[in-house]
Amino acid sequence: SVLHAGSIGLYGAAGPRIRTVGAEEIDRTLAWRQGSIAFQGESLVEAAGEINRYNRTQIVVADPSIARLRLAGYFRSDDPQAFVQAVVNTLSVNATGRPDYGYELSRNG
Numbered sequence: 001s002v003l004h005a006g007s008i009g010l011y012g013a014a015g016p017r018i019r020t021v022g023a024e025e026i027d028r029t030l031a032w033r034q035g036s037i038a039f040q041g042e043s044l045v046e047a048a049g050e051i052n053r054y055n056r057t058q059i060v061v062a063d064p065s066i067a068r069l070r071l072a073g074y075f076r077s078d079d080p081q082a083f084v085q086a087v088v089n090t091l092s093v094n095a096t097g098r099p100d101y102g103y104e105l106s107r108n109g
Helices: 023-029 044-053 080-091
Strands: 007-012 015-020 036-043 058-061 070-076 093-098 102-107
Touching: 036 044, 044 058, 044 070, 044 080, 058 080, 070 080, 080 093, 080 102
Parallel strands: 058 102
Antiparallel strands: 007 015, 036 070, 093 102
């Protein structure tokens, strides 16, 4: 199969599959090129894991009741503190600094 501009090729158990994507999805997928990570409805635990991949300062979702909260937006991959601040401001989550690894997120209140 031939991939054309604006297409993504996927290969799985069912074999190859090609699908067309829009400019917004392409920009989100390639955000890492500008040092950013784009989230669109990922869970807090997934997003924290992705930020952790790029940093020595780690973010731990300590409370299972907030692990599935969803978030969207663009974040700098090299600034876990800004990510934590955004999460605290938008998701009613508390962040506690931990000198041994980074930040621990828990339910607000």
